[in-house]
Amino acid sequence: MFTWFHKLASPPYFYKFAQYVAPWTGWISLILLAIGLYGGLWLAPPDYQQGDAFRIIYIHVPSAWMSMFGYSFMAIAAGIGLIWRMKLASAVAAASAPLGASFTFLALVTGSLWGKPMWGTYWVWDARLTSELILLFLYFGFMALNQAFSEQRTGDRASAILALVGLVNLPIIHYSVEWWNTLHQGPTVFVGTHSDISMGMLVPLLVMISAFMLYSVTFVMKRLQFEILRRERNTTWIKELL
Amino acid sequence: MKSWHEFLTMGGYAVYVWPSYAIAAAVMIVNAWLPGRHLRRLLKELKQRAQEQQP
Numbered sequence: 001m002f003t004w005f006h007k008l009a010s011p012p013y014f015y016k017f018a019q020y021v022a023p024w025t026g027w028i029s030l031i032l033l034a035i036g037l038y039g040g041l042w043l044a045p046p047d048y049q050q051g052d053a054f055r056i057i058y059i060h061v062p063s064a065w066m067s068m069f070g071y072s073f074m075a076i077a078a079g080i081g082l083i084w085r086m087k088l089a090s091a092v093a094a095a096s097a098p099l100g101a102s103f104t105f106l107a108l109v110t111g112s113l114w115g116k117p118m119w120g121t122y123w124v125w126d127a128r129l130t131s132e133l134i135l136l137f138l139y140f141g142f143m144a145l146n147q148a149f150s151e152q153r154t155g156d157r158a159s160a161i162l163a164l165v166g167l168v169n170l171p172i173i174h175y176s177v178e179w180w181n182t183l184h185q186g187p188t189v190f191v192g193t194h195s196d197i198s199m200g201m202l203v204p205l206l207v208m209i210s211a212f213m214l215y216s217v218t219f220v221m222k223r224l225q226f227e228i229l230r231r232e233r234n235t236t237w238i239k240e241l242l
Numbered sequence: 243m244k245s246w247h248e249f250l251t252m253g254g255y256a257v258y259v260w261p262s263y264a265i266a267a268a269v270m271i272v273n274a275w276l277p278g279r280h281l282r283r284l285l286k287e288l289k290q291r292a293q294e295q296q297p
Contacts, residue, residue: 042243052253059266102269110262117258215270222277229284242285242292 009088011228012237018221018228025221029214036211039204047201056114058204061188062212064107067135068170070100070216074142075167078160090156091231093163094146095223099216101139108132119183127176128184131169138166152231 007013040058047054074096081090111129112122123129145159177186188197197205232238243249252259 042249046253051255052248053255053258055252055259056262059262063266099273102273106266106269109265113258113262117255215274219273219277222281226277226281226284229281229288233288238288239292242289 009086011088011091011232012241014088015225015228015241018225022218022221025214026218029211029218032207032211032214036204036207039207044201044204045198050118053114053117054201056110057188057201058208060107060110060114061205062209063103063110064132065209066212066216067100067104067107067132068173069213070096070103071135071139071163072167072170074100075160075163078142078156078163081156082160082164087231088228090160091224091227092220093142093160094156095227096216096220097139097143097146098223099219101136101143103212103216104132104136104139108136115183124183126182126184127180128173128182131173131176134169135166135173138162138169142166 008017036058041055044055046052074093077089077096078093080086081088081093108129111132115124116122142159142163145162146155149155149158176182177184229238250256
């Protein structure tokens with residue numbers, strides 16, 4: 001088991017592993033997406049307060065969830081690359097940043113489109129919305145720093161420090177709806193305890209979250225293949241691969 | 243949902259629900275398409291360079 005992990009951490013091996021895994025996770029994600037959309041847009045009953053507008057939840061919550069999960073994943077990978085100088089970990093961080101930023105953007109835009117009919121405004125400068133916007137800027141900062149130096153190792157190190165400092169923002173986003181008065185509603189789904197949501201609404205949401213997760217795995221793998229190839233372009237295994 | 247009409251109008255919230263889904267679809271399609279394109283381009287470039295080096 002340990003030797004397998006050790007092997008997986010070597011770029012040539014991981015390159016082939018990613019090539020093998022991506023189609024599987026990609027197709028499963030597509031199937032889950034179809035099931036989740038059918039369940040969420042057609043089967044689920046309208047909300048007793050929000051009518052059919054609540055259906056935005058099926059992309060808003062998975063996006064917001066991925067924006068935060070993606071950030072912690074990226075920061076931990078960047079941290080491993082920084083502390084143990086593991087080349088693959090730095091490549092993983094660089095590969096996951098664009099997807100995380102995309103989901104943060106989606107969470108903000110869909111939240112805004114949901115806010116207009118429910119709160120009467122597209123945007124308020126409250127804690128939840130502002131901290132999520134800061135998350136988007138953290139992703140942009142990470143990507144810019146990562147590519148700002150002619151030496152990739154320097155870019156990896158500088159951006160890793162930014163990513164680790166930015167971790168502070170995650171609990172702020174998560175607890176913002178409890179710490180401050182805000183227009184944003186409280187959490188709907190609790191892990192392990194009773195949720196404030198009926199099964200017909202909850203199941204499609206969980207299916208959509210899994211679909212978004214697998215989608216992210218798929219395209220982080222694809223981006224990672226690119227990153228590995230770009231970073232290792234002068235090594236002998238790449239010359240053999242070609 | 244009881245009818246296609248209800249589905250399309252989203253109980254009057256169509257102008258908010260459908261653009262949300264459209265933007266999400268657009269972002270996810272672009273994110274699915276770009277990595278493969280980058281990868282193919284880089285592979286092509288590296289192959290060309292390898293051929294130039296050993297004629």
